[in-house]
Amino acid sequence: FVFFFFFFFQAEDGIRDAQESRGLGDVYKRQAPDWLVVPEDANALAAGVWPSSAARDDDGALVLGGMPVAEIVREHGTPVLIIDEDEVRARARSFHDAFAFATAAHGGTARVYYAGKAFLSTAVARWVTDPC
Numbered sequence: 001f002v003f004f005f006f007f008f009f010q011a012e013d014g015i016r017d018a019q020e021s022r023g024l025g026d027v028y029k030r031q032a033p034d035w036l037v038v039p040e041d042a043n044a045l046a047a048g049v050w051p052s053s054a055a056r057d058d059d060g061a062l063v064l065g066g067m068p069v070a071e072i073v074r075e076h077g078t079p080v081l082i083i084d085e086d087e088v089r090a091r092a093r094s095f096h097d098a099f100a101f102a103t104a105a106h107g108g109t110a111r112v113y114y115a116g117k118a119f120l121s122t123a124v125a126r127w128v129t130d131p132c
């Protein structure tokens with residue numbers, strides 16, 4: 001299995017202050033806009049952001065596709081790109097079905113193409129273009 005999200009974990013003891021490292025100082029200390037709602041649970045995995053296989057184990061650690069992310073990091077190091085093949089295939093199928101339904105009403109057909117600008121992978125392109 002592979003997952004579809006970037007994760008950057010710092011293996012060192014300390015975490016460098018991102019604001020200071022960019023020289024932005026107090027820029028990030030400003031008050032949040034009124035439309036920004038504080039989540040009830042900051043550790044919740046927001047639907048639509050995480051793959052459907054994302055969960056937390058009994059200790060609160062992140063698990064993707066049944067595999068603890070900490071284990072993936074131990075095995076592969078950091079940074080690591082994780083892509084959920086089942087999620088990519090399901091989303092491509094969902095896009096295809098929605099466009100096929102919409103274009104059928106006008107006598108057309110639909111195809112899903114993989115735009116590999118940010119991450120070009122023949123495997124991912126194959127997952128997207130395999131028959132739905």
